[in-house]
Amino acid sequence: MRLGKTAIMNKIIAKEFFSDKVVKLVVENPLIAKSRKPGNFVMLRIGEDGERFPLTIAGADPVAGTITLVVQIMGVSSSKLVALEVGESITDLVGPLGKPTNIKKIGTVLAAGGGVGVAPLLPIVEAFKKAGNRVITVIAARNKDLIILEDEIRKWSDEVIIMTDDGSYGRQGLVTVGMEEIIQREKVDECIVIGPAIMMKFASILTKKYNIPTQASLNSIMVDGTGMCGACRVTVGGKTRFTCVDGPEFDAHQVDFDEMLMRLGGYIQEEKKATEIYSQKL
Amino acid sequence: MSLTPEYLKEERNQAWRAELRSKTKNKDRMLIPRVKMPELAPEIRVKHQDREVNMGLEPGQAQTEATRCMDCANPTCIEGCPVSINIPKFIKYIEKGEILNAAATLKETNALPAVCGRVCPQEKQCEVRCFYVDKLDKQAVAIGHLERFAADFERNSGVSNIPETAKPNGIKVAAVGSGPASLSFAGDMVKFGYDVTVFEALHEIGGVLKYGIPEFRLPNSVVDFELENLRKMGVKFETNYIVGRTASFDDLKEEGYKGFFIGSGAGLPRFMEIPGENYNGILSSNEYLTRVNLMGASTSNTDTPVLHGKNVAVIGGGNTAMDSVRTALRLGADRAMIIYRRSEAEMPARVEEVKHAKEEGVEFMMLCNPLEYFADAKGRVKGMRLNRMGLGEPDASGRRRPMPIEGSEFELDVDLVVVAVGVSPNPLVPSCLPDLKVTKWGTIVVDEDKMQSSISDMFAGGDIVRGGATVILAMGDGRRAAENMHQFLQETSIN
Numbered sequence: 162m163r164l165g166k167t168a169i170m171n172k173i174i175a176k177e178f179f180s181d182k183v184v185k186l187v188v189e190n191p192l193i194a195k196s197r198k199p200g201n202f203v204m205l206r207i208g209e210d211g212e213r214f215p216l217t218i219a220g221a222d223p224v225a226g227t228i229t230l231v232v233q234i235m236g237v238s239s240s241k242l243v244a245l246e247v248g249e250s251i252t253d254l255v256g257p258l259g260k261p262t263n264i265k266k267i268g269t270v271l272a273a274g275g276g277v278g279v280a281p282l283l284p285i286v287e288a289f290k291k292a293g294n295r296v297i298t299v300i301a302a303r304n305k306d307l308i309i310l311e312d313e314i315r316k317w318s319d320e321v322i323i324m325t326d327d328g329s330y331g332r333q334g335l336v337t338v339g340m341e342e343i344i345q346r347e348k349v350d351e352c353i354v355i356g357p358a359i360m361m362k363f364a365s366i367l368t369k370k371y372n373i374p375t376q377a378s379l380n381s382i383m384v385d386g387t388g389m390c391g392a393c394r395v396t397v398g399g400k401t402r403f404t405c406v407d408g409p410e411f412d413a414h415q416v417d418f419d420e421m422l423m424r425l426g427g428y429i430q431e432e433k434k435a436t437e438i439y440s441q442k443l
Numbered sequence: 444m445s446l447t448p449e450y451l452k453e454e455r456n457q458a459w460r461a462e463l464r465s466k467t468k469n470k471d472r473m474l475i476p477r478v479k480m481p482e483l484a485p486e487i488r489v490k491h492q493d494r495e496v497n498m499g500l501e502p503g504q505a506q507t508e509a510t511r512c513m514d515c516a517n518p519t520c521i522e523g524c525p526v527s528i529n530i531p532k533f534i535k536y537i538e539k540g541e542i543l544n545a546a547a548t549l550k551e552t553n554a555l556p557a558v559c560g561r562v563c564p565q566e567k568q569c570e571v572r573c574f575y576v577d578k579l580d581k582q583a584v585a586i587g588h589l590e591r592f593a594a595d596f597e598r599n600s601g602v603s604n605i606p607e608t609a610k611p612n613g614i615k616v617a618a619v620g621s622g623p624a625s626l627s628f629a630g631d632m633v634k635f636g637y638d639v640t641v642f643e644a645l646h647e648i649g650g651v652l653k654y655g656i657p658e659f660r661l662p663n664s665v666v667d668f669e670l671e672n673l674r675k676m677g678v679k680f681e682t683n684y685i686v687g688r689t690a691s692f693d694d695l696k697e698e699g700y701k702g703f704f705i706g707s708g709a710g711l712p713r714f715m716e717i718p719g720e721n722y723n724g725i726l727s728s729n730e731y732l733t734r735v736n737l738m739g740a741s742t743s744n745t746d747t748p749v750l751h752g753k754n755v756a757v758i759g760g761g762n763t764a765m766d767s768v769r770t771a772l773r774l775g776a777d778r779a780m781i782i783y784r785r786s787e788a789e790m791p792a793r794v795e796e797v798k799h800a801k802e803e804g805v806e807f808m809m810l811c812n813p814l815e816y817f818a819d820a821k822g823r824v825k826g827m828r829l830n831r832m833g834l835g836e837p838d839a840s841g842r843r844r845p846m847p848i849e850g851s852e853f854e855l856d857v858d859l860v861v862v863a864v865g866v867s868p869n870p871l872v873p874s875c876l877p878d879l880k881v882t883k884w885g886t887i888v889v890d891e892d893k894m895q896s897s898i899s900d901m902f903a904g905g906d907i908v909r910g911g912a913t914v915i916l917a918m919g920d921g922r923r924a925a926e927n928m929h930q931f932l933q934e935t936s937i938n
């Protein structure tokens with residue numbers, strides 16, 4: 162039964178395709194627009210049969226009462242979200258969740274975003290810049306089509322390096338190549354990495370080598386997003402933590418990325434089957 | 444409404460009750476055997492996650508059971524009920540055949556009788572204080588079954604009995620969380636005339652009643668009906684709203700809220716912190732039950748997946764463990780095992796659930812404790828190592844302390860493990876109120892009589908105060924908080 166959904170509408174105000182697979186949505190939710198901080202995320206559910214899934218709040222306009230989400234189509238839930246048209250509403254949207262990023266003035270910040278990870282990175286880059294830091298950002302993706310939010314990132318970065326796996330745009334190579342170049346060129350005080358778990362793992366190995374404090378924003382599997390289930394647990398510094406309430410950002414050098422990669426595959430069979438059934442329905 | 448001895452006496456002296464008492468001699472009442480709840484056969488029910496095991500009493504059965512109750516002059520049963528239901532009064536209405544009046548009697552003090560009739564640990568509460576148990580050493584009057592009967596009768600009758608509410612006073616109050624504590628608080632406050640809004644973080648109202656307790660024990664339709672009644676009384680509900688996150692307490696105060704009730708529950712699952720516990724296929728009971736109950740993962744048309752296991756081990760001995768292990772059976776497990784470190788006598792689960800679980804074929808491995816888990820190459824759990832325990836001297840909880848037996852280690856093949864070893868208080872609310880006093884366990888400190896916290900306009904109750912407790916204790920807290928918040932707000936608004 163659905164009781165009480167009057168105050169919060171979750172209507173989609175605008176929708177823009179960055180590529181076939183990556184879409185930006187502007188969604189009405191005045192309360193979250195006002196209370197969110199960089200690093201926070203929301204949980205969404207599309208339709209009464211939908212699953213709950215997390216997306217980072219990529220930006221917000223408290224005056225207009227909207228938040229921005231950038232979503233990459235992965236499986237059923239992200240497809241259902243992207244299938245919504247402007248004017249339609251998201252069934253359930255709750256947040257802001259997670260601890261906000263610890264933004265401070267420390268000097269030079271190296272931010273690295275992989276794929277759709279650039280979306281959650283944007284508000285953090287903006288906040289570090291506004292706090293008076295020198296910000297250098299590395300954007301990486303498999304190819305040119307998957308490079309997103311370049312202009313927005315440029316607006317808040319002192320320097321931007323673009324890396325593609327196939328060299329179709331920017332420079333050819335992995336994100337770590339761009340990062341290492343900066344680290345060798347100048348003193349970096351802190352790193353922020355957001356992207357696929359495997360990218361974060363190697364970025365973390367790199368910065369550890371140079372002893373640079375590094376935050377990673379983890380994208381664990383979640384159910385409730387409020388600390389209730391433990392589906393999102395990760396091992397950080399030998400201790401089990403819940404990504405949704407203790408994170409999503411953690412000291413990257415303490416994160417057991419191998420365990421995280423293993424846990425991300427925990428429902429792979431079920432997800433594959435669901436995606437097959439969903440595409441047959443279409 | 445408080446049940447003073449005078450009031451109880453006055454009610455008991457009413458002509459219709461006196462007449463019923465004289466109609467059947469107590470001697471004859473005592474000869475009637477306790478009714479047996481009709482149940483769905485075990486081999487059928489293990490195939491259905493959503494078919495209720497207890498089927499409810501037939502009207503004739505209910506009336507006969509009601510006749511057993513002797514309408515005691517000193518009804519000790521009421522003292523065992525945390526919300527002080529006028530038990531003899533409602534039972535006598537059943538005996539008289541006026542079931543709607545019985546239901547109305549329940550509603551005087553209990554906002555969710557159909558729920559409590561099903562899930563209360565009666566054997567530890569009202570029924571253990573029944574004269575039959577106390578003085579006669581016989582089986583108690585089946586108070587819970589009768590409560591359920593009256594509430595179900597009303598629900599199915601189409602005539603719903605919406606309790607009277609006082610004239611709206613325009614004062615806004617908020618309940619944080621929508622579990623039984625908040626719901627009973629909301630029901631009482633709306634009766635006093637307040638403008639009540641219940642805020643819930645999840646997309647469904649009901650707290651554990653929705654996400655935890657499975658449909659085979661408590662159908663969602665039963666909960667929804669009771670929620671609808673609250674709505675008809677004027678209670679407002681906001682889902683997807685985390686107080687302290689979506690908006691702060693200060694924001695709500697600015698919107699005119701004058702009083703807050705915190706019923707945010709003990710939702711954080713505990714793990715044992717033993718090697719291998721983060722392998723895939725090892726999950727908390729909250730995760731398992733939420734996937735199945737809240738997200739409908741066991742039906743084919745929903746998107747939320749759930750892992751199916753052939754050999755399922757559930758760690759723990761409470762209601763949560765019983766619900767998980769029986770869910771695993773219903774999802775097709777060949778072997779569903781309870782692994783508990785104490786003996787059956789110490790298990791905190793409701794007696795009826797243990798009985799049902801045994802009938803369904805759950806294996807009980809008592810006095811066993813997990814030590815470590817093993818996984819296959821992909822990280823999916825495939826086995827565990829345990830040791831056997833002996834019982835030593837009683838510990839602080841009065842239960843005999845389990846001690847590992849040296850050299851008793853053994854291994855077990857498992858492909859799904861559900862950890863149900865307890866929950867911790869939800870830290871969300873305390874973490875955003877630095878002035879709120881909490882214990883070292885993270886529960887909110889309240890004045891026990893008033894349920895008032897260290898912040899005067901904030902009251903609290905249920906699992907966030909007690910740690911893991913029961914539905915009815917949570918509801919009792921909500922009622923007391925309502926009564927005292929009412930008084931507090933009347934006093935502060937006069938000054």
Ligand SMILES: Cc1cc2nc3c(=O)[nH]c(=O)nc-3n(C[C@H](O)[C@H](O)[C@H](O)COP(=O)(O)OP(=O)(O)OC[C@H]3O[C@@H](n4cnc5c(N)ncnc54)[C@H](O)[C@@H]3O)c2cc1C
Nearest residue numbers: 214215216217231232233235236237238239380381409432
């Ligand atoms: C805190 C947090 C913030 C996030 N922010 C964003 C965001 O801003 N934009 C965005 O596009 N995505 C974000 N994600 C990831 C997003 O939640 C998942 O991509 C989404 O739930 C996939 O659902 P699906 O049903 O479409 O695909 P599924 O069918 O669930 O998955 C399809 C494939 O994706 C893989 N997969 C599933 N979940 C994840 C995951 N969490 N991370 C990586 N791979 C996964 C599966 O293994 C599978 O191979 C975030 C995740 C977290 C935890």
Ligand SMILES: Cc1cc2nc3c(=O)[nH]c(=O)nc-3n(C[C@H](O)[C@H](O)[C@H](O)COP(=O)(O)OP(=O)(O)OC[C@H]3O[C@@H](n4cnc5c(N)ncnc54)[C@H](O)[C@@H]3O)c2cc1C
Nearest residue numbers: 620622623624644650651686707708762905906912913914
């Ligand atoms: C599986 C299981 C089986 C059980 N079986 C029984 C039984 O048979 N009999 C029995 O008597 N007891 C049983 N219990 C215990 C009983 O359910 C609990 O004691 C009771 O539900 C506690 O009620 P509550 O109102 O304190 O909180 P809960 O029912 O825990 O509800 C709290 C709600 O608050 C929400 N919330 C938390 N923080 C916020 C916030 N900041 N803003 C908005 N919302 C918030 C949560 O999402 C949740 O929905 C069982 C528990 C479980 C888990």
Ligand code: SF4
Nearest residue numbers: 524559563568569587
């Ligand atoms: S509410 Fe629970 S304790 Fe009270 S009478 Fe009913 S079953 Fe017994």
Ligand code: SF4
Nearest residue numbers: 512513515520573574
């Ligand atoms: S104690 Fe037992 S017999 Fe006496 S009034 Fe209560 S339920 Fe009836």
Ligand code: FES
Nearest residue numbers: 386388390391405
């Ligand atoms: S998603 Fe459930 S605890 Fe984090």
